Amino acid sequence: MPDRTTAPDVVIIGAGIIGLATAWELARRGVAVTVVERGTPGQAATWAAGGMLAPLAEARRPGPLLELSLAALERYAAFAEAVRDASGIDVEYTGGGKLVVAISEAEEAKLREQCEWQRASGFAVELMDGDEARRREPALSLAVRAALFLPLDCQVENRRLAQALWLATARAGVEFRLGVGAAGVRTSSAADAGRRGRGARRSPRARVLGVVLADGELIAAERVIVAAGSWSGQLDGLPRDLPVEPVRGQMLAVETIPPVLRRVVLTPGCYLIPRAGRVIVGATMERVGFRSYPTPAGVHSLLDAAVQAVPALAQAPLLEVWAGLRPGTPDDLPILGPDPAADGLFYATGHFRNGVLLAPVTADILADLVTGETPELELAAFGPERFDEGAA
Ligand SMILES: Cc1cc2nc3c(=O)[nH]c(=O)nc-3n(C[C@H](O)[C@H](O)[C@H](O)COP(=O)(O)OP(=O)(O)OC[C@H]3O[C@@H](n4cnc5c(N)ncnc54)[C@H](O)[C@@H]3O)c2cc1C
Incomplete structure (x- = not known):
């Protein structure tokens, strides 16, 4: 010492x-x-x-x-x-890796691009269609048309x-x-x-x-x-x-008993992180100075994106809402x-x-x-x- x-x-x-x-x-x-x-x-x-x-x-x-x-x-x-x-x-x-999902055609095109450079750089990423994505994560909505699995x-x-x-x-x-x-x-x-x-x-x-x-x-x-x-x-x-400039991120958590997801899912409007008994939904990206509180608009956008990708979350108990400042x-x-x-x-x-x-x-x-x-x-x-x- x-x-x-x-x-x-x-x-x-x-x-x-x-x-x-x-x-x-x-x-x-x-x-x-x-x-x-x-x-x-x-x-x-x-x-x-x-x-x-x-x-x-x-x-x-x-x-x-x-x-x-x-x-x-x-x-x-x-x-x-x-x-x-x-x-x-x-x-x-x-x-456990992460599944990045696409809902629109444009998002699917972006996934393909991401897949290409990551494979070219030697990473074993996997591109799949919506059905395969739902086989791996059964709670994903029918709106999901493609997904990229990032095993690392x-x-x-x-x-x-x-x-x-x-x-x-x-x-x-x-x-x-x-x-x-x-x-x-x-x-x-x-x-x-x-x-x-x-x-x-x-x-x-x-x-x-x-x-x-x-x-x-x-x-x-x-x-x-x-x-x-x-x-x-x-x-x-x-x-x-x-x-260094603060970039606000709003987050929320919903209860999920039994678990709804097996691994982290990244959707175009939010990410979903499974933890014991809950899923964390994040995060907004806002340049609003040092205002580190969550807002109805931020929470609304996250819930909207989360339910679009995983409909079962619509009825889950809302547990917690918070925000923090990323040092950008x-x-x-x-x-x-x-x-x-x-x-x-x-x-x-x-x-x-x-x-x-x-x-x-x-x-x-x-x-x-x-x-x-x-x-x-x-x-x-x-x-x-x-x-x-x-x-x-
Ligand atoms: C919503 C959200 C989600 C995120 N998700 C992820 C993620 O999934 N993975 C990931 O890797 N990163 C994530 N990040 C980013 C990550 O949280 C930050 O990059 C990281 O926490 C920065 O750590 P830090 O120690 O620099 O800053 P902070 O954790 O902000 O700590 C800075 C500390 O400095 C203290 N301080 C400030 N000024 C003074 C002073 N003058 N005197 C004394 N003390 C002072 C503060 O009180 C504070 O405790 C996320 C951030 C947010 C907001």
């Missing part, structure tokens, strides 16, 4: 799944970590999520997101097992995972500062850094000094990781504008890596629709960077400097 009599080696801002997973990985490598969380760990987007681990359903083409997602999925079984062992909480990691996709119980990670990190010696937010990051100015370096190495870069809390306290640290989800760009003192970025890719303008400042944010999936690989990457190792994955596509004016 890290020595906690001195200042932390690293401060992480935000205890969503990204901050928690990263804290845990760092602690396991012997780094002394403090996590600053203004609310309760795991209660923001992480709590609202669906827990799908879906590299193939999410990727629109081969590229850096697919690479990163596959690297995440590869790690998941071991990650889920290690979290369970460390916390005693089963995070319900399961496989898995899922995890994200709320349990966040609880388990919180417990595991605390047991690993991570210190939590809860209930007071970070106002920002304190850095030496670039000019100071240059003066200090006179006669030795001159540096045009600023240096991280720590995290300033909302009540004015400074937690001194030479390394800081910004993992504040949709709120990451609101922190003071960052050397750049961080273009202009190119839908996360922001991972060091800030080139400030030594000791790192980002792990902007995970948009895939933060639950990407948590273990993000944790590995950030732990490598912070401890001076070279991450095994190419990070150029994810650097914060890609948004700089004039960047290619």
